[in-house]
Amino acid sequence: MMDDVEFIAEMEGKVNSGVEIRLPEAQRLLNTTDVQILAESANRIAQRFSEGLIDVEMLLNAKSGSCPEDCSFCAQSSFYESKINKYPLLSKETILGRAQTAKASGANSFCLVCAYKSPPDSDFNHICDIIEHIKKYLEIDVNVSLGFMTKERAERLKMIGVKRYNHNLETSETYFSQICTTHDFSDRVNTARIVKEAGLELCCGGIIGMGENSLQRLELAYSIRDLLPDEVPINILIPKPGTPFENLHGVSPIDAIKTIAVWRFLMPTPIIKVAAGREVYFKDNDNMALKAGANGIITGGYLTTNGNDPGRDLEMIRDIGINPA
């Protein structure tokens, strides 16, 4: 039997020639102890398929808290007593100001995120009006995350110039009932499909470290891959006080690196973005993820968690010899 180094090289060759990695092969990659070799191999795949560019995105939590869903990891759920700043949909001026800041900070995309199951018509119309304004006056890609979608709404977002719609699967189908009871996995898949059918780019990822096992982590990756996403955010659980997952411990940095690397073997072409948890788990070594197959970051903070300063992140990217997109 070939050793791990030979096996990783063979899998890299398969990916480069367009052959898909099968589940037992992905499991062997994930179990390797040659993490450095695995990471370097995943990095070469990323460089080969992404022209060596890093996507830098800035988020705005434009409507915080009071979500009617019960996702056990989420501080924005109305089911839990989390001490977060809750507010209704922000004003047009505030959102435009943040879009300008994103542009000035060097981000190439701006993602408007709102905690809804689905926005009421008045909020959806307000959001569309703001997006039209941003598209008219600022040269920046606009992405949105607004919960579950209908075909008509997705088509309208496409028409006004939204580039990408975020809707994560969160965890594997076999573990989903452990993280949420108010909707199910198929509801999430359904919105992801609607988004693609409307011609929007799909941003679809998940959260690792919520108690799932390593097989379920791979199942999640395969489910995401089947949706043909353009971007795949990998979040690492930041346990939020007041939520049912407040006492979980996420994953070790090594497991996070291995997950990022193996997901790159499974999905060579999409942007793989290291999202929430990057600063918490990798601390000042967060460039490790960008050398293990990831080619995107979120800068300047997350929905209910602070992040790094954009200037520091852009410097980190240049330090490792790659260019922001």
Ligand code: SF4
């Ligand atoms: S993850 Fe999304 S749907 Fe679930 S509670 Fe949080 S905001 Fe609501």
